[in-house]
Amino acid sequence: MTIADQVTGSTIAGTAGATPAGTKSRAAAPAITLPAIGERELRLDLFRGLALWLIFIDHLPTSLLTWFTIRNYGFSDATEIFIFISGYTAAFVYGRAMLESGVVIATARIMRRVWQIYVAHVFLFTIFLAEISYVATRFENPLYTEEMGIMDFLKQPDVTIVQALLLRFRPVNMDVLPLYIVLMLALPVILWSMKWKPDVTLGLSVVLYAVTWEYDLYFSAYPNGFWAFNPLAWQLLFVFGAWCALGGARRMSRILASPVTMWIAIAYLVAAFYVTLTWYVPQLSQFMPKRIEQWMYPIDKTDLDVLRFTHFLALAALTVRFLPRDWPGLKSRWLRPLILCGQHSLEIFCLGVFLAFAGHFVLAEVSGGAAMHALISLSGILIMWGVAWIISWYKRVADKSGAKTKNAVGNADLAGGG
């Protein structure tokens, strides 16, 4: 059994019981240190689960529930949380694999994971095609003749579908997986470099981010434009997550514990909240100095604006400070649904995108009332929870029966994301 499998052992936290800080045996590595074996960071699962729920709600048309998503209270949104935690967990699992079994094996395992994500993306694209074809043939409101131009791509499926397989044609709401695929493809190099010198790797990542901004580098998309999430910029968050997982977080603990950091973070979050408030209460914008507006806007999501990145950092700093790793609430029944979803992120992410499509469809075909809207959001979340529960259950059963024969394949699930 490899160490990665022991991490798997406690996948069902709460039932298996995460080993407390007693076993602080660390892998002796030259430059990077890994957290104690067997400890599953429930906070990561919790927030990834939360990010998945928020992404689902953000993908539905605006409703009352939308007001609970964090993008309305600051610059960053669930995507940042998601990519950061994905970087963290991927580095945690595959970093260990790299130390244990070497670069080649770890790379092979990462590629296997990339393949899974790719297949998931293609699956979602098929569902999208089904939806758009349906709308194209059924919906002929003269108010929207112009918007129906979106269906033009159906006229040349030969090009479009090939471009979709090449990840260059990505319909709305299908941008996260391609980003994740590219980041995971780069993971072997990132880990290999982290093994050598983590700080230099992070530095290189910052340089790539800066160069991307300076020279306006991008990934082109089909039919025109570019990727909605520029991997060259978003890698910063992913690499930062990896850096934190491989010992960076521990080294930063003193900075994170300082009250100065806390107050800076609070001040920044309040300021960001005020700015976002001006978007929703336009009357407030008269109190925004024009000069600040001109400097600040647009806050670019494609290239992960610095304002967004720092907003995420401030959020993370406060979270780490006020939600300790051993907070008993993490084991409570009320947070189980979130943690379960976070533990099977690829499956639940895809399900969320699918449910958002389906939700749109129901809203359009059945009724668009507020009650229906609430019902769809709620049942979507319940379905996500239920499926996450079934997956855990299945894993537990399969692990039990296969434990003797099955060799260590590693826990792609912990490395999840998606």
Add this chain to the structure above:
Amino acid sequence: MKAKVLLSLILLCGGLAAPTARAGDAASAVSPVPAACELPSYLLTSESQLPKVAEAVKAGRPLDILVIGSRSTTIPSSESSSYPARMEVILKEKLPPSEVVRVSVEIQSKKTAEETASTFVKLMEAKTPTLVIWQTGTVDAIRSIDPDEFRGAVTEGVVALQKAGADVVLMNLQYSPRTETMISAQPFLDNMRVVAQEHDIPLFDRFAIMRQWNDQGQFDLFSPSRGPELAKQVHDCLGRALAQFVIDAAHLEPAQQQN
């Protein structure tokens, strides 16, 4: 630090209190509109102004308005119910009877902002409007044009129109819930807002307005109906809102109705 928090709180309260007072005044000022068209006043007001329109009306010169748009500017086969035509009717009603109002429409269907903007110099030589209402963004959103390029194109267009001596109003995309999963409108809405802010020109927020109607149940924009009725009603309301917006931005309300 506390002072900063306190300050923003005070600003916040002030900001919330002020517009409610203003909304009350405005409500009593507008002439009766169909219930379906009702909108909160902040969607119909702009801080930016239309000095040339104000000047023309004050001097009694004719008010020439050019609407540059795309397919969503019109309703197929009922031109006279489209929002430019409705706006013309309402403006004539609201402005002094002596005022001549002429609205012309330039449709550039299936063209991006960049392609449209490249025609502006010639267009403005041919017509010399006092006000140009430029409705754009949909085609760019459908083709997912680079939002930065889009912003550049809108800026260029606005500058060209202003250079030709016209006031400019920008109008953004329609709110289209059916295609929400397929067309990403947000970057285009954001960038149009930025250009409007940078050039201090009014932005007619068609997207927010239509979403308001849909959310409040005044119109069911999900409706798959093939008949032109819904489109006619929406355009009527849009025309009214646009007329009100122009009057407000140019401060053309009769003196007794002003705050």
